[in-house]
Each structure stands twice: as structure tokens, then as C-alpha cells.
Amino acid sequence: MENKTICDRVKEIREQYGLIGTAVDPLIIAQENGIKILEKSNLTINGEPVSGAIIKKNNDITIYVNAEDSKVRKRFTVAHEIAHYYLHLDKNKQFVDLKRNNSKAPMELEADEFAGCLLMDTEHVNERYEKAKSIGLSNEGIVSVLAGIFVVSDAAMYTRLKNLGKF
Ligand SMILES: [Zn+2]
Structure with a gap:
């Protein structure tokens, strides 16, 4: 690259x-x-x-x-x-x-x-992650909610959040 x-x-x-x-x-x-x-x-x-x-x-x-x-x-x-x-x-x-x-x-x-x-655009994921975290969702809950919002699998969302250093 x-x-x-x-x-x-x-x-x-x-x-x-x-x-x-x-x-x-x-x-x-x-x-x-x-x-x-x-x-x-x-x-x-x-x-x-x-x-x-x-x-x-x-x-x-x-x-x-x-x-x-x-x-x-x-x-x-x-x-x-x-x-x-x-x-x-x-x-x-x-x-x-x-x-x-x-x-x-x-x-x-x-x-x-x-x-x-x-x-899973970086800015949007960050924004939604912070929102989900602020209402006290567990990591598992965050993955599931964000996967629904972005229409991806839980596994794909987990990987994305991990790559962004959230977990
Ligand atoms: Zn290929």
C-alpha cells in the first residue's frame, strides 16, 4: 500500500x-x-x-x-x-x-x-460505540446493538471494534 x-x-x-x-x-x-x-x-x-x-x-x-x-x-x-x-x-x-x-x-x-x-465507517462506529457505552451496555451488548445498526454479523462488528482498539 x-x-x-x-x-x-x-x-x-x-x-x-x-x-x-x-x-x-x-x-x-x-x-x-x-x-x-x-x-x-x-x-x-x-x-x-x-x-x-x-x-x-x-x-x-x-x-x-x-x-x-x-x-x-x-x-x-x-x-x-x-x-x-x-x-x-x-x-x-x-x-x-x-x-x-x-x-x-x-x-x-x-x-x-x-x-x-x-x-463500518470509523467515525460512525466510534460515535455509536460511545453512545452504547454511555448507557452502560456490556461489550457483548455493544457488539450486538452495533451489528444491528450497521447490518453486519456480530463477528464482523467484534473484529472491527477490536481493530479500533475498543476491546
Ligand atoms: Zn478474497
Whole structure:
């Protein structure tokens, strides 16, 4: 990465597409960039079950999402694949990403960080965290309330708050 952090980059993208507030819709970014989104039942790529994928062929870019996943999971998958579009999709090459669980590959960690910043904006998370804390919610309660507000999984919100140094 250059000097800019991934969250800085995401902030610019959020502003560019007018994604303001808490429960932003990552599909807007895909639509604005001409990326197709396809939901597939029991999504497998090369015989492997995955929650999502982004595939570039010639100039067509498609994000695949596993239809059986929960709403919050699908949102995170789309945000993760959009991250690959911005961070890793070389203009002249084919690119295939397979979204697996808990991959520790550097590109996957970057994509998850990007998705976290996109769906859980730093300023908004900080603001909501302070509010929830001020009314005396436990850490578990804070995670659950904020996950609902930002329409993400509890696990995703926990990770985001942890990365922001809250826990
Ligand atoms: Zn990925």
C-alpha cells in the first residue's frame, strides 16, 4: 500500500458514491462500476464451496454470491469482492478470488479490512460505540446493538471494534 491506509481509500470511495451513514449498500459501488452481481445456489468454484468470488474475463467482471448465506454475510461478501476490484484486480489480467473462511493470505486480509471500513465507517462506529457505552451496555451488548445498526454479523462488528482498539 502507499501512504494512504485502506480505510482512507475507502472513505474516498464512500464519498464518491454518496454512501453516507451506517447501513450503506455495497451493491451501489458494483452497479456504478458495471460489475455484475449473481447469486448462485450452493456456490462452488473449481469444485470448492465458497461464499463469494469475483471473476474477470476480458472486460466483464462478475461477483458471485452464495445464495444460501445470510443477508449480513452476503453484504460482507460483496464488500470483500469489491475490495479486490479496487486493490487487486489488475486491469490486463484475469483474476479469480475465492472467498474462503478465515484465510490469512495478505490479499484476503486486505480485502477483509477494506470491507470492514466500507460497511463500518470509523467515525460512525466510534460515535455509536460511545453512545452504547454511555448507557452502560456490556461489550457483548455493544457488539450486538452495533451489528444491528450497521447490518453486519456480530463477528464482523467484534473484529472491527477490536481493530479500533475498543476491546
Ligand atoms: Zn478474497
